[in-house]
Amino acid sequence: MLKALSFAHGVHPPDSKDLSSGIPIRRMPFPEEVVLPLRQHAGKPAKLLVKVGDYVERGDMIAEADGYISVPIHASAAGEVVEIDWWPHPDGSQAEAVRIKVDPFSPQVPRPRIVPEWHGLNRDQVVEAVRHAGVVGLGGAAFPTHVKLLPPEGVDVRVLIINGAECEPYLTSDHRVMVEYPERVHFGIRIMMQTLGVSKAVIGVEKNKPDAIEALERALPEDLDVTIQPLRVKYPQGAEKMLIHSVMGREVPSGKLPAHVGVVVQNVGSIAAIAEIFETGYPLIERVVTVTGPGLNRPSNLIVPVGTKLRDVLEFCGGVKDNVTEIIFGGPMMGTAQPDMDAPLIKGTSGIVVLTEKESRPRQILPCIQCGHCLDACPVFLNPQALGQMARAARYDEMMELQLMDCMLCGSCSYVCPSNIPLSQMFGLSKAAVRKRQTQAA
Ligand code: SF4
Ligand code: SF4
Secondary structure, eight states, X not given: OOOOBOOSSOBOOOOOOTTTTTSOEEEOOOOSEEEEESOOSSSSOOEEOOOTTOEEOTTOEEEEOOSSSOOOEEOSSOEEEEEEEEEEOTTSSEEEEEEEEEOTTOOOOXXXXXXXXXXXXXXXXXXXXHHHTTOBOTXXXXXXXXXXXXXXXXXXXOEEEEEEXXXXXXXXXXXXXXXXXXXXXXXXXXXXXXXXXXSEEEEEEETTOHHHHHHHHHTOOSSSEEEEEEXXXXXXXXXXXXXXXXXXXXXXXXXXXXXXXXXXXEEHHHHHHHHHHHHHOOOSOEXXXXXXXXXXXXXXXXEEETTOBHHHHHHHTTOBOTTEXXXXXXXXXXXXXXSOTXXXXXXTOOEEEEEETTTSOOOOOOOOOOOOHHHHHOTTOXXXXXXXXXXXXXXXXXXXXXXXXXXXXXXXXXXXXTTOOOHHHHHHHXXXXXXXXXXXXX
């Protein structure tokens, strides 16, 4: 086996994956209703195509892409559109959403579709098929996948890196996909390599997933240059720039894209979603989600229709225990605490983590003691302590000089801070304020 590689700095939170890593993926039954926000991906929200009273089949497009960095949204269950209104969004805001009452008598089989024959398609046609299917990065950021298939003019992409690191504590959905569907992952890699015109692909997997590495190795294609690179277990190993450093030993300069160093990175779940388009013709209407945590009665890895409400998923997993303090979409490092049980799972929701008081962060914030732990933790070598002081005073210009926009909001600095200062959250708000200011000035 190859030597496990890594990057500088980072942190080592307990991975807590054993609650669900050995549990096979199973399908959750359809809930009574699904709620599909029009804003589910990076870029512009999709544009509505249906109205109240319409009957939709599973897989029908209910909202179309609005611009280049946008994707359509499809009905994840057959049923009647009963409401189009503002609804709690997993990011804590409200968003316009389509509520579909699921038809209990429908067999929930998507309409038969033409399965695109990928051999005969040129690059633009593959890109269009991926876009039409509404595929986005399933690792959390939900960036439209078709955009990554068309790197900027003038850059020479030579390597495809598949992100199977899954470094967030608790989450095991990518792990299970690699263990249970390795052929599908390799099929997706084949399509992506052809589309990008690259001859080399590397799958980066943290070495706490030996069964995933083994399954992928067993299914390796003989006619392609695909290797599996074990990675050290360290957070945030799965962040794009860290992964590129670990796998290729290359730095992506500040403000540049991975494509500028000849690389495209794609999450393993998105690769499997691309393969599914060319296996079944179905768009992205469901995803694998880890539902776990010490506060949950039955940790699981589930295939869940997009738009299923948090309360329905938790109920299917046996409900939560009495001592629950926090329910998070995503992992505990980068995820978002959910105040509303009606928030729906969206395309980018990789997991639901239910924590008790023992695992939740202490709420009392203390003054900075200048210990420097946050500087040692930051994987992009920022100065979180100084940035934190500036954030408190909304000194955004000075924060920009200290490369605020390079902050990945990975949460490593907050994790190590003995004073419980929510540095990462403060930087998220600061970045949003800077972007707003830039938009207003444009
Ligand atoms: S959240 Fe930002 S500042 Fe903090 S460790 Fe991560 S990248 Fe560095
Ligand atoms: S880790 Fe917290 S207490 Fe220590 S220097 Fe950074 S902000 Fe200050």
